Amino acid sequence: MYTIKQASLRSGVSVSLMRAWERRYAVVHPDRTSSGYRLYDDDGISRLRAMRGLIEHGWSARQAASAVLEHPSAAGPRVLDASPDGSPPGAALVSAAAQYDLAAVEGALDDLFGRGSFEAVIDELVLPAAAMLGQAWASGQIDVAAEHLASGAVFRRLSALFDMGGLSGSGPQVLVGLPPDSRHELGALAFGVALRRLGVDVLYLGADVPVESWVDAAADSAAQAAVVGVVTARDIPPASEVAAALRAARPDLVLAFGGASAGGLSAIGDVTVLPARVVEAARALRGRLR
Amino acid sequence: MYTIKQASLRSGVSVSLMRAWERRYAVVHPDRTSSGYRLYDDDGISRLRAMRGLIEHGWSARQAASAVLEHPSAAGPRVLDASPDGSPPGAALVSAAAQYDLAAVEGALDDLFGRGSFEAVIDELVLPAAAMLGQAWASGQIDVAAEHLASGAVFRRLSALFDMGGLSGSGPQVLVGLPPDSRHELGALAFGVALRRLGVDVLYLGADVPVESWVDAAADSAAQAAVVGVVTARDIPPASEVAAALRAARPDLVLAFGGASAGGLSAIGDVTVLPARVVEAARALRGRLR
């Protein structure tokens, strides 16, 4: 349940306009606190967002409202909306980074994370935006320092979410990390957050973990599974080395590869290849535990 | 069991506010001594920390409280192994890392950060503990993966503090980062946090920043100063390269070196060498601005 300000941030509709739409078209019926404050649920946010989308596509407000009221399914849990000007959601992050404007970076992240729950936004908005940062750097559009600035901010957000996940202390333990020489860890960390939010105790090892360290971690911890990130095609050989060493050291360990290039490793024995999207990957792995 | 002040330090919630939350939302029910003093347990600390996290992410206090009350599993207890008297404060962190026990790692960090304000503990406890981690790794006492696990947790704490610092938006801007090929960024990040808490807008570039990126960042941002971390003696040559390039590109920029090995660079022109302790270093740099 969100206050009107939070609902405004999540729906992209201004506070004044939300009240106007409610009064004129009864497009939402938020609950009220005992003192009369509006409290919006996810369905209300979806309706507001759907209505905004229709209006941006040229509909009049009244038509949009009746469409939303008539087709409640049209206001499904879709989250991914292009910005008003049609630019992809991560563009604001890239341009903020290019100008070394940390406030704008944080604002862009507020916008991305504010559009829904972690699970709703991470695969659709946040990681694509981070990927755009990498592309912008690769294409020379922004500098390494600018890329660091912005991806560091993303990393901090994810870190806060990781810590906020809280330890169940009793759940299964899973090692998560990247193979040697692999450095882009945002996806792995996001996966760790998603897994932790499913009640799994994640031992997050980070980037560039040597093969022997994987083995030692598996031997010295009570981990039930290990997930090795495979971000680029270059990570495939070291990742398969890690898997082979882990398999030899701990035959009982559930092994999985995750990440964009994990598909390149499907040939290897009994190693699970997780879906590319971190939320689905976390659910898939969770299903293999216990 | 902690007194209210200890609980405040560990949870990051002020004493007044803890009482207000208890009175208004009944989010905790601390035991009482016979004379009425509150006594908090680890579960209470976790609840307060969770509520604080939700509020920092935009929830209203009342919504956050009901979420914490409704979802008690999110706040699991954390047990800290009693460390033998006389052992240095960071020993618990190292032994927790050695056992890949993330709960114990978080508990050790709770203990370290709980002993005082950021300024009080960072130089005395947290960074020495992080240094002990590095030494334990160098001496073969713990593995790289264990070191990653624990220093990642420290990094996340510092990241949260960095984000909590908030942007003044109007303060002077300072670039903070490490020279090329330098990777141990905990000290630089801690310095960034300290600086931010003094009202300076820190543009944190992170580790391993190429010379050209320093130059571009200085050129494209409105930074008044740049601080280059010099962690080990090996960082001295690249750091001096960065300084020379920055001096050439932006003669007006205030340049400073920070970190344990910054002293090795005292010979270079008008570059300030900051004290080794981050709090003093931040104050020293602050004095040179505006």
Add this chain to the structure above:
DNA sequence: TTGCCCTGTATCGGGTTTGTACAGGCTTCG
């Protein structure tokens, strides 16, 4: 063109929420 409706936005007076501070008195600890 004129006048009217639609629609997004701004403002006003008044109530609510929330973080912080203070006063006066009791407890703990060195």
Add this chain to the structure above:
DNA sequence: CGAAGCCTGTACAAACCCGATACAGGGCAA
């Protein structure tokens, strides 16, 4: 014993939210 810490209760300012109203600009019909 004195300083520091903690208690309850109260107060307060800033931020937030409420309903109501006003208003500007665009579209549209007369």
